[in-house]
Amino acid sequence: MKQPLRVWSIYRKELLEILRDRRTLTAMVVIPVVLYPVLMLGFIRVAETEQSWLSTQRFVVQVEDADQARRLGEIIETARARREEAEAIRATFDIRVGASLPDAADAQVQLFVRIAESQPAGPSPPGPPRLLITIVYNEVDARSRTAMEQLGRLADLYRRECTRRSLEDLIRPEAGPQAAADFARVILEPVEVRFVSTATERQRGGWALAQFIPIVLVLMTITGSVYPAIDLTAGERERGTLETLMVTPVPTLYIILGKFLVVATVGILTAVLNVASVGATIHLSGLTRTFAEDMPIQIPLSALPVIVLCMIPFALLFAAILVAVCSFARTFKEAQNYVMPVILGALVPAMVVTLPSFRLTGGLLVLPVGNMVLLARELFQQTCTPFQVLIVLLTTTLYAAAALGVAVRLFGQEAVVFSDAGSYRALFQRRYFRPRPRPTRTAALMLAAVLFPLSFYANTGLHTLLGQDLTRMLAWLAALQFAGLFVLVPLAVAAYCKLDLTETFGLRLPPARAWLAALLLGASCWVPAAQLAAWMPANEAMIEAGRRLQQELAARPLWMLVLLLAVAPAVGEEWLFRGFVLSGLSTGPGRWTGILATAAIFAVYHFAFERLAVTFGIGLVLAWLVRQSGSILPAVLLHALHNGLLLGVVTHAPALARRLGLGDDTTAAHLPAHVLAPGMACFLAGLALLIGLRPRRPAT
Amino acid sequence: MIEVIDLVKTFPTTSGPEKRAVDHVSFRVGCGEIYGLLGPNGAGKTTTLRILSGLLRPTAGSARIGGLDVVEQTDRTKRLIGFLTANTGLYQRLSPRELLPYFADLHGLDRATGLRRVEELCGWLGMESFMDIRCGALSTGQRQRTNIARALIADPPVLIMDEPTLGLDVLTNRVILEFIRHQRRQGKAILLSTHYLDEAETLCDRIGLLHEGRLIAEGPVDRLREQTGCARLTDAFLRLVGPGAAPALAAGPCGPEDAGR
Numbered sequence: 010m011k012q013p014l015r016v017w018s019i020y021r022k023e024l025l026e027i028l029r030d031r032r033t034l035t036a037m038v039v040i041p042v043v044l045y046p047v048l049m050l051g052f053i054r055v056a057e058t059e060q061s062w063l064s065t066q067r068f069v070v071q072v073e074d075a076d077q078a079r080r081l082g083e084i085i086e087t088a089r090a091r092r093e094e095a096e097a098i099r100a101t102f103d104i105r106v107g108a109s110l111p112d113a114a115d116a117q118v119q120l121f122v123r124i125a126e127s128q129p130a131g132p133s134p135p136g137p138p139r140l141l142i143t144i145v146y147n148e149v150d151a152r153s154r155t156a157m158e159q160l161g162r163l164a165d166l167y168r169r170e171c172t173r174r175s176l177e178d179l180i181r182p183e184a185g186p187q188a189a190a191d192f193a194r195v196i197l198e199p200v201e202v203r204f205v206s207t208a209t210e211r212q213r214g215g216w217a218l219a220q221f222i223p224i225v226l227v228l229m230t231i232t233g234s235v236y237p238a239i240d241l242t243a244g245e246r247e248r249g250t251l252e253t254l255m256v257t258p259v260p261t262l263y264i265i266l267g268k269f270l271v272v273a274t275v276g277i278l279t280a281v282l283n284v285a286s287v288g289a290t291i292h293l294s295g296l297t298r299t300f301a302e303d304m305p306i307q308i309p310l311s312a313l314p315v316i317v318l319c320m321i322p323f324a325l326l327f328a329a330i331l332v333a334v335c336s337f338a339r340t341f342k343e344a345q346n347y348v349m350p351v352i353l354g355a356l357v358p359a360m361v362v363t364l365p366s367f368r369l370t371g372g373l374l375v376l377p378v379g380n381m382v383l384l385a386r387e388l389f390q391q392t393c394t395p396f397q398v399l400i401v402l403l404t405t406t407l408y409a410a411a412a413l414g415v416a417v418r419l420f421g422q423e424a425v426v427f428s429d430a431g432s433y434r435a436l437f438q439r440r441y442f443r444p445r446p447r448p449t450r451t452a453a454l455m456l457a458a459v460l461f462p463l464s465f466y467a468n469t470g471l472h473t474l475l476g477q478d479l480t481r482m483l484a485w486l487a488a489l490q491f492a493g494l495f496v497l498v499p500l501a502v503a504a505y506c507k508l509d510l511t512e513t514f515g516l517r518l519p520p521a522r523a524w525l526a527a528l529l530l531g532a533s534c535w536v537p538a539a540q541l542a543a544w545m546p547a548n549e550a551m552i553e554a555g556r557r558l559q560q561e562l563a564a565r566p567l568w569m570l571v572l573l574l575a576v577a578p579a580v581g582e583e584w585l586f587r588g589f590v591l592s593g594l595s596t597g598p599g600r601w602t603g604i605l606a607t608a609a610i611f612a613v614y615h616f617a618f619e620r621l622a623v624t625f626g627i628g629l630v631l632a633w634l635v636r637q638s639g640s641i642l643p644a645v646l647l648h649a650l651h652n653g654l655l656l657g658v659v660t661h662a663p664a665l666a667r668r669l670g671l672g673d674d675t676t677a678a679h680l681p682a683h684v685l686a687p688g689m690a691c692f693l694a695g696l697a698l699l700i701g702l703r704p705r706r707p708a709t
Numbered sequence: 710m711i712e713v714i715d716l717v718k719t720f721p722t723t724s725g726p727e728k729r730a731v732d733h734v735s736f737r738v739g740c741g742e743i744y745g746l747l748g749p750n751g752a753g754k755t756t757t758l759r760i761l762s763g764l765l766r767p768t769a770g771s772a773r774i775g776g777l778d779v780v781e782q783t784d785r786t787k788r789l790i791g792f793l794t795a796n797t798g799l800y801q802r803l804s805p806r807e808l809l810p811y812f813a814d815l816h817g818l819d820r821a822t823g824l825r826r827v828e829e830l831c832g833w834l835g836m837e838s839f840m841d842i843r844c845g846a847l848s849t850g851q852r853q854r855t856n857i858a859r860a861l862i863a864d865p866p867v868l869i870m871d872e873p874t875l876g877l878d879v880l881t882n883r884v885i886l887e888f889i890r891h892q893r894r895q896g897k898a899i900l901l902s903t904h905y906l907d908e909a910e911t912l913c914d915r916i917g918l919l920h921e922g923r924l925i926a927e928g929p930v931d932r933l934r935e936q937t938g939c940a941r942l943t944d945a946f947l948r949l950v951g952p953g954a955a956p957a958l959a960a961g962p963c964g965p966e967d968a969g970r
Contacts, residue, residue, distance in 0.1 A: 015814060015815055015817075018811065018814040018815060019815070022800075022803070022807075022811045025802075025803070025807070026800055026802045026803060029802040030802060248798045248801070249796050249797060249798030250797075250798040250799065250800055252764065252792075252794065252796075252797060252798075253792075253797050253798065253799075253859065254815075255763075255764055256762045256763065256764060256787060256790065256792040257787065257812065257815040257816060258784050258785070258787035258788045258815070258816060258817065259815050260784065423764065423765045423766070
């Protein structure tokens with residue numbers, strides 16, 4: 010059986026075993042399918058029944074004397090005369106004469122009412138006397154409170170009826186009975202306000218779903234994933250089967266992948282069952298009417314793929330994090346202790362972003378977990394853009410891959426596998442590290458995942474703080490992002506992990522042909538890039554922003570632009586991506602896997618959806634150049650040349666830019682043939698020089 | 710087939726100096742040979758076997774299986790090894806009929822070969838009666854037979870067994886010892902550790918005695934008895950590693966009182 014197929018073997022076996030476990034079945038099937046509907050329906054029915062039972066009850070009202078009893082009777086009778094409005098008030102009242110409202114909650118009497126004539130200051134106006142109705146009730150007694158609400162509504166109806174009658178009495182002598190009634194209505198209700206929502210039924214359904222489905226998803230995916238994650242890692246270790254598994258000729262990566270996919274599957278199944286169960290309960294039981302009378306919730310079938318789409322990245326990320334955390338634990342109990350903070354850590358961002366004011370923009374795009382919850386909401390409301398979907402999916406994939414890398418690193422560790430094999434310190438302390446030629450895949454993915462949000466925040470932070478002063482912002486960006494995050498951090502990590510710096514960062518002199526290839530590619534790379542960009546969907550806002558930036562840059566000295574926007578990114582990005590990340594990702598099987606993955610990470614790091622294909626393509630060329638030449642130096646040259654030439658021509662030689670098809674008016678248009686043909690020839694010649702180079706095999 | 714050269718393994722500890730579990734140990738096991746690693750608890754037997762099976766990395770020295778380095782070519786050496794311990798757990802919710810093909814898959818056997826191998830082992834180890842019962846419900850003896858079948862599923866040329874007969878009844882013990890001898894006849898290199906000295910005496914061709922991580926004596930059982938002057942392996946063992954034992958074979962031969970015990 011081929012190696013990767015063994016992941017499928019592990020997956021099948023783990024799934025079979027986990028599904029045979031009663032605890033999994035309880036968490037996955039019994040709770041959502043049986044318990045939720047029963048609890049939800051039961052609770053709501055009881056609440057409904059209680060409410061309707063209370064409102065049709067006969068309540069006892071006590072008044073001070075027979076005269077007040079008579080007046081209260083009249084009030085109720087008059088209010089009930091307004092049939093339409095009084096129809097909903099179904100309680101009946103038994104009026105008794107007594108001293109006051111008793112204290113005891115279980116008393117027979119629910120209300121005490123005092124009716125007094127209130128004398129206004131100054132001369133009395135004509136008409137009936139003004140009444141003061143005091144309703145004494147017990148706030149903590151549900152019966153008393155319901156009685157108060159019902160009698161209060163009747164009293165209000167009585168007030169409006171009195172107003173109407175008084176008004177009619179005033180007008181009738183002049184205008185006659187019918188006209189008086191019409192006038193009274195006009196005076197009493199001079200303005201009628203109607204609200205009309207433009208939201209479609211589907212959008213209203215989406216809005217309602219978006220409020221609670223994402224958070225249900227987070228909770229349910231966790232509920233479903235936690236147990237299998239613990240069982241398949243720490244549980245396996247505790248039962249003594251891990252040793253058996255580790256002596257088989259299967260790489261730890263495949264073992265972890267198999268287990269991770271099972272955890273994700275169970276998480277997804279649990280979440281699907283939960284959502285289906287909650288949805289069916291709401292839909293079939295008519296609870297939507299109970300929930301929101303004026304906002305009927307419709308769950309359209311077309312929302313189901315959206316729900317599934319949201320669920321998969323959620324489940325994958327959680328499965329990866331949980332497997333990583335549990336891989337660190339030696340026992341089931343230890344794993345449970347580790348899982349709790351993770352759940353809390355995931356719930357906090359998930360809960361916070363459910364506040365309606367949060368939108369999927371800026372820093373929230375890359376906030377782990379939070380961005381998925383926001384994306385789910387935007388998807389339901391159909392307000393998200395492909396850019397948002399892509400960034401969230403890619404960042405989530407990156408985080409999940411990094412978490413899996415950590416899981417692989419921890420799972421195979423002897424200190425974790427065997428409790429008698431020493432302390433965990435061996436995992437983290439430098440003196441226990443063995444010198445290695447290059448980083449592990451885990452280290453490469455972890456560094457890329459950690460630096461990604463940091464770089465994003467550095468970018469957006471500097472834009473916000475120094476957006477007005479372009480030169481200072483670019484200088485700070487070069488120092489903070491390129492020198493700090495991209496050069497110093499990988500260097501520190503490499504030194505701490507005892508990596509061979511020459512091998513890790515490809516710091517050796519390349520053959521002369523590689524330099525020549527870099528020169529040709531650096532001078533012509535913009536041609537296929539511009540052509541590719543022309544095929545991508547154009548974004549007017551981006552083009553406009555680019556135009557403004559060009560104008561601002563044109564006013565700065567060229568040497569500074571080249572330094573800050575060509576040399577600094579070339580050194581920093583090559584050092585990180587084609588140095589640390591590529592050498593780490595090249596340790597596994599498959600010559601192109603590392604190159605493709607590095608190019609994808611490089612593209613995502615540029616935070617520009619429209620240029621994703623272009624940066625990915627340039628990333629491929631750069632990674633291939635490094636692989637063929639065994640050095641990052643030609644890649645630095647290519648990168649700096651590409652950035653510098655484009656920048657110089659566009660900002661400082663507009664006439665030449667127009668001739669080359671790069672001017673303002675031709676942005677995002679196809680290049681003219683007299684530029685395209687020699688450009689492509691130069692580019693292909695550069696590639697041809699690389700094909701001739703003997704690829705360097707990474708040392709094992 | 711198995712070659713251990715100057716092997717050292719130290720473990721970091723939470724406080725104090727590192728613990729040296731294996732201290733410059735060297736030995737070889739040839740094809741068709743049973744080599745017994747003996748020693749008191751904590752002598753380094755299990756650590757040595759785990760290094761050979763690729764579960765632990767040696768701190769220094771090297772170990773080779775079939776000429777391949779266990780650190781540099783772990784995936785390839787793992788294909789050559791059948792590894793079995795007394796503590797090896799089985800998947801409780803799978804039956805032997807489900808579990809054995811799974812391990813056949815993991816060892817890279819194709820479906821048909823895997824199933825044929827399962828049937829063969831099932832016949833040799835007398836497992837027919839419990840092939841469809843989940844491992845959680847099997848007796849200790851049945852579990853150990855399943856475990857041996859699991860270790861041998863890919864018919865590896867090297868067997869590494871850590872106390873394979875611990876806690877077994879006489880009947881199962883006999884079946885398993887006979888099975889190990891059968892494997893030797895087939896030309897396999899077998900390295901086992903055991904606490905049962907009588908068993909080692911009758912089963913092993915050569916014995917290595919580990920004490921505090923060091924190999925203090927090595928050779929065929931007869932030669933060990935000869936060198937220590939003890940009639941039984943147990944006495945020779947006590948003489949070498951018991952309280953007040955002199956280092957290695959510098960100790961004098963067993964006195965008449967020892968021999969008579």
